[in-house]
Amino acid sequence: MKRSSEGVAVSRFHCEMKTERKGAARTRSPKERPGTFVGGVRWRQARTRGGSGTSGVSFSARCESREEDAPLTRPESLPESAAFGELVARSAAARASFDRMERAASCNATVLLEGETGTGKSRAALAIHRAGARAGAPFLVVDCGALPANLLESELFGHEKGAFTGAIQRRVGAFEEADGGTIFLDEIGELPAELQPKLLRVLENREIRRLGSNMHQAVNVRVIAATHRDLRAEVQAGRFRADLYFRLAVVGIPIPSLRERPEDLPLIAERILAGLGATPAQVESLTTPDFLARLQKAPWPGNVRELRNHLERCLVFQSALPPALSDSGHPPVAPRSVDAALTYAEARRQALESFEHDYVEALLKLHGGKVSQAAAAADMDRVYLYRLLRRHGLKS
Numbered sequence: 001m002k003r004s005s006e007g008v009a010v011s012r013f014h015c016e017m018k019t020e021r022k023g024a025a026r027t028r029s030p031k032e033r034p035g036t037f038v039g040g041v042r043w044r045q046a047r048t049r050g051g052s053g054t055s056g057v058s059f060s061a062r063c064e065s066r067e068e069d070a071p072l073t074r075p076e077s078l079p080e081s082a083a084f085g086e087l088v089a090r091s092a093a094a095r096a097s098f099d100r101m102e103r104a105a106s107c108n109a110t111v112l113l114e115g116e117t118g119t120g121k122s123r124a125a126l127a128i129h130r131a132g133a134r135a136g137a138p139f140l141v142v143d144c145g146a147l148p149a150n151l152l153e154s155e156l157f158g159h160e161k162g163a164f165t166g167a168i169q170r171r172v173g174a175f176e177e178a179d180g181g182t183i184f185l186d187e188i189g190e191l192p193a194e195l196q197p198k199l200l201r202v203l204e205n206r207e208i209r210r211l212g213s214n215m216h217q218a219v220n221v222r223v224i225a226a227t228h229r230d231l232r233a234e235v236q237a238g239r240f241r242a243d244l245y246f247r248l249a250v251v252g253i254p255i256p257s258l259r260e261r262p263e264d265l266p267l268i269a270e271r272i273l274a275g276l277g278a279t280p281a282q283v284e285s286l287t288t289p290d291f292l293a294r295l296q297k298a299p300w301p302g303n304v305r306e307l308r309n310h311l312e313r314c315l316v317f318q319s320a321l322p323p324a325l326s327d328s329g330h331p332p333v334a335p336r337s338v339d340a341a342l343t344y345a346e347a348r349r350q351a352l353e354s355f356e357h358d359y360v361e362a363l364l365k366l367h368g369g370k371v372s373q374a375a376a377a378a379d380m381d382r383v384y385l386y387r388l389l390r391r392h393g394l395k396s
């Protein structure tokens with residue numbers, strides 16, 4: 001794509017072109033933009049074939065077909081079912097993601113995993129690391145949404161003694177600790193604005209500077225990032241730097257939600273039940289065609305994680321619970337009663353635990369797994385909500 005004019009105010013994403021098979025490309029243009037022209041006609045979405053031209057306010061492009069322009073994924077060559085690390089799938093969409101993961105594992109490029117909460121992004125990141133040349137080196141996870149900016153900066157890049165109040169000794173950051181290996185930046189969409197240029201510099205120069213130090217230090221780290229957000233929309237809205245987005249999305253891997261691929265559910269359910277140590281009789285009762293069909297119809301806003309919780313609940317209550325009942329977190333048993341044999345303090349602690357679990361689970365479900373949105377709606381601190389989710393095993 002070449003720029004054909006200068007000094008015109010244009011969107012961060014002028015238009016998106018994705019190659020398809022047989023030398024064709026799909027062109028999409030954001031609706032609020034001045035527009036993209038294919039063959040002189042203004043379009044929001046169009047398919048272009050070899051030789052046709054596409055142009056916009058400040059660029060023009062030509063779609064040309066070449067033999068070596070093979071698509072990244074060849075659906076016709078994909079096997080019936082596939083596994084990548086812990087992940088299993090049958091659907092073409094998920095197998096296409098696995099195919100990309102495998103290719104990503106064999107190189108060192110920065111990867112961006114995009115998918116809703118519970119779709120398996122963290123497991124995919126670990127599997128990419130383990131399948132690659134860095135498998136024997138460290139794999140470090142940093143949750144970019146779990147810490148305020150100053151603590152996160154120190155977590156990522158480390159600090160010198162005295163760098164800030166409370167920095168009583170030097171601390172090595174995750175980038176340094178992961179040297180030779182991989183750093184997994186989870187929830188990258190939550191990275192505070194002030195840290196975005198700092199991370200960009202690290203990705204560009206492959207060197208870090210500890211907080212409070214003047215020295216730059218080279219690091220050899222592979223970066224895999226993940227987000228449940230639509231990062232392109234975040235860039236369009238000005239909340240995420242476009243240059244950082246492009247640095248991260250060298251290999252972009254979308255992971256489909258569970259409701260987009262119900263055909264994967266039986267296979268995943270079997271894998272989960274095996275992992276939970278279900279007996280053959282339990283597996284049989286929880287994989288009947290009727291029960292699986294009911295599970296396949298459920299929306300699963302928390303995706304595979306929610307399915308896992310549901311199946312675990314089914315094992316605990318020894319019953320093929322309908323998903324709608326399980327979703328509320330309330331098994332079909334008598335309402336919670338008070339155990340007066342306990343001390344007041346203990347009974348209160350248990351009730352509070354149970355309330356916290358049910359509340360944060362329902363809250364997250366109500367907001368489609370979006371922690372920041374859920375925290376804002378509940379008037380809670382996001383970091384505190386993350387802590388509660390972890391404590392109750394609702395987020396790994």
Ligand SMILES: Nc1ncnc2c1ncn2[C@@H]1O[C@H](COP(=O)(O)OP(=O)(O)OP(=O)(O)O)[C@@H](O)[C@H]1O
Pocket residue numbers: 086087088089115116117118119120121122123124186228268271304305308395396
């Ligand atoms: N395709 C799959 N096959 C088997 N298990 C899966 C699959 N996808 C996800 N899981 C399981 O679902 C659970 C959630 O996965 P994971 O924590 O990687 O999700 P995530 O997308 O990183 O979630 P979040 O965005 O909330 O951090 C894990 O127990 C994982 O093993």
